[in-house]
Amino acid sequence: MVAQAIAEPITYPAVGAALDIERVSHAFDIDGVALPVLDEVSLKVEPGEFVALLGPSGCGKSTLLRLIAGLEQPRSGTLREDDIHIKGPHPSRVVVFQDPTLFPWRSVWNNVALGLEAQGILKSQRSRVDAALELVGLAAFRNAYPHQLSGGMAQRVALARALVNDPKVLILDEPLGKLDSLTRITMQAEIVALWQRKGFTTLLVTHDAEEALFLANRVIVLSDRPARIKADIVVNRPYPRHRGDPHLAGLRKQILGLLGLDATW
C-alpha cells in the first residue's frame, strides 16, 4: 500500500551518494588504555542503497556511523563520499540519532529549520521547512514545543530536520530503538517510503534483525567488539515487504545464527 502511494510521483531524481570505507580502524582511550572498536572495516555502498548495519550491542556500529558522519576521525583508514575524503561533518550526510535530540527551546518549525539556518539559507528557503513538516505529517504541530510531543512525533520531527537538507546520505542510528512497537512498525514503512521517494543512500544501525530485513537492500552483520564484517547479505526482495515472507524468515535465521543466537529460533 505504501509503495502504491509513493510509486507514482517520483519528482525527485536519485540523489544518493556512494560511500567508500577503506580499512577503517578506530579505538577509544579509556583511562589511557586504547580500546579497539573497529578493526579494518571495508565497505562500499552504492548510490541510493539502503544498507543496514547489524551487530551485538556495543560492537562499534554507532562509532562507524559517527566516522561516516564526520563527527570523529578514524585512527587509520579512509572514508570517502563520492570520492571526496570525509574530513568533517557536512549537511549532505545527516544523522538521525536514537534520541530525537530536538532543541527543547525551539518550536517544531524552528527545530526543522535548524540546518538551513546554520547554513545561512533559511531566509530564502523557508518553504522547504514547511515541505519537510508536511512530508512527515506534522504540519499541524509547527508551533508546538518538543516537550508537548510523543516519542514517535519527536522522532518524526528529527527525521524532518534531517530531510530538509536534502541529504545525499541519511544516517539512522537506531532511530526507532526507543519507540513502542506499533509506532515502530508505522515508522518503518514511512522510512522505506521516504527513501524510495527521495533516493538518498541510507545507512541504518539496528540490532533488530527483522527491522534490518524489512527495510534494507543489504544487511551487514558485524562481529563483537572490535567490529569486523562477518557477513554481507543482499536482501533481494521487492517493496513493500511482508513480515511473514518465508525468504526473509530464512535470512533472519541465518543472521541470528551468525550472531550466535540461533538457539532462540
Add this chain to the structure above:
Amino acid sequence: MSTYLLSDGVAAEAGERPRGRDIFGWLRLTGPGIAAAAVWVAFGLACLHWEDRGDWSQTRSVGIAGFVIAALTLFGTLGADRLGKVGDGLRQRVPWLLALGAFVTLWEVATAKFAWLPLPFFPPPQAIIEVYTDDLPKLLDSVLASVKLQLGGYVIGALVGFVTGVSIGWSRSVGYWVHPVLRFIGPLPATAWLPIAFFTFPSSWSASTFLIALATGFPVTVLTWSGVASVSSAYYDVARTLGAKPSFLVLKVAIPAALPHVFVGLFMGLGASFAVLVIAEMIGVKAGLGWYLQWAQGWAAYANMYAALIVMSLLCSGAITLLFKVRDHLLVWQKGVVKW
C-alpha cells in the same frame, strides 16, 4: 453512556436544589467578604473613637480610609458576579484582606491608642502614612538614587558575568586563566572590598557600582559557566552534522541551552546586590534608601525607617517579579516553571 449520566446529574442539581443549602452556599461565598468589611469598619472606628496618645495629623484620614476599604470590600463581595474578573480577584484575596485588617486594627490599638508597645520605637499606621505625605520628595529622591545605582551596577555585573561565564565554559584557555582568579576572589563577600573600593575609586558612586557589579557578577559567571559546560554534546553533534559553524554552536546552541542556569545566577546575583546596595548607601553614598534609613536612625525618626523599609521591600520584590517575567518570556519552552 457516561455523557448521559453526567448531563442527567447536572439537570437534577439545577432543578431541585434544596432552599436551605442555597443560603448556606451564599454565606460560604460572601461570609469572608462581609467579615473583612466588618474588620475594616472596626479599624476605622478604633481610629476615630479613642484619643491618640501622641501628635499625629493623619489619624482622621486613615480612619476614613478604613471605612472606604470596608465599603469597597462589601460592595465588591455582594456584586462579585457582576464584576467579572475583578470580582473573582477580590474573592480570592478576601482572606488576606481580612487578616490585614485585623493586623492593622491591632497595631493601631496597641500603639496610638493604648501604647502597649513603647511609643517612639513602634509608630502607629498613621505615623507611617504621615511620612509618605510629608516627606515624599526626599523619599522619592532616595528611591531614584537607589534604583539608578542598583540598575547600573546590576546590568554591568550581569553582562560581564554572562560573557565571562560563556567564555570559560566554551574556551579551555580562557578557563585556564580565569578559573583560578574566580576561585580566589569569587567567594569573598563583595562588601569586604568596601574600604578599598571607597578610596581607590574616584567617587563613592563608582565604587558602589563596582561593588554591586561584583556581587552580581560572581554568581552569574559561575552559573552561566556551569550551564554552558553541562550542555549535552548530542546537541552539538546534531548542529554540526547540519552544517553549524562554531559561532552558531555558541550563540544558537550553548547559550539557549544554558539560559535556565543563567537565570538562576541572575536571581542569586540580584539578592546579593541588594545587600551590597544598602550597605554601600549606609556607609559611603550620600543618597538612596540605605542612606535614608541611616539618616532616619540618626534623628530617631522611627516612622521614617518603617516607611523606607516598606518602600524598599516593594522595590526589591518588584525587581524580582520583573526578572521572573523576563525569564518566563524567554523560557516559555520549559514546562513546570517555578512560580513567584
